[in-house]
Amino acid sequence: xxxxxxxxxxxxxxxxxxxxxxxxxxxxxxxxxxxxxxxxxxxxxxxxxxxxxxxxxxxxxxxxxxxxxxxxxxxxxxxxxxxxxxxxxxxxxxxxxxxxxxxxxxxxxxxxxxxxxxxxxxxxxxxxxxxx
Numbered sequence: 001x002x003x004x005x006x007x008x009x010x011x012x013x014x015x016x017x018x019x020x021x022x023x024x025x026x027x028x029x030x031x032x033x034x035x036x037x038x039x040x041x042x043x044x045x046x047x048x049x050x051x052x053x054x055x056x057x058x059x060x061x062x063x064x065x066x067x068x069x070x071x072x073x074x075x076x077x078x079x080x081x082x083x084x085x086x087x088x089x090x091x092x093x094x095x096x097x098x099x100x101x102x103x104x105x106x107x108x109x110x111x112x113x114x115x116x117x118x119x120x121x122x123x124x125x126x127x128x129x130x131x132x
Contacts, residue, residue, distance in 0.1 A: 005052025011095040012054040015102040016043050021119030038113040042105040055086045056105035
């Protein structure tokens with residue numbers, strides 16, 4: 001079932017906050033809630049009621065496929081258009097999709113962090129949130 005922009009944001013925040021080692025704040029501007037793991041950004045929630053979007057890191061091929069299949073999924077705002085996607089409410093955007101994208105974004109970032117700096121239970125948390 002398609003969800004509202006508010007629900008997209010809620011699902012993204014809830015998923016991010018459930019992952020280990022996550023911090024968030026407003027390092028860029030007060031309207032962008034930025035979520036990080038090991039100091040690296042993996043989620044941005046835009047707090048503009050007129051433009052409720054979340055932005056996540058993705059594998060470029062997966063990102064292109066999602067953009068082709070969902071009209072409300074587009075290149076990442078404010079970031080590299082190849083490696084980031086922005087998701088708004090729209091046909092086919094579900095809480096499951098948002099949760100999977102946030103957990104996948106976290107996983108992509110954690111993979112690039114040296115093992116000594118990774119949260120201990122990151123792998124288990126990722127597996128818990130990404131459905132097949």
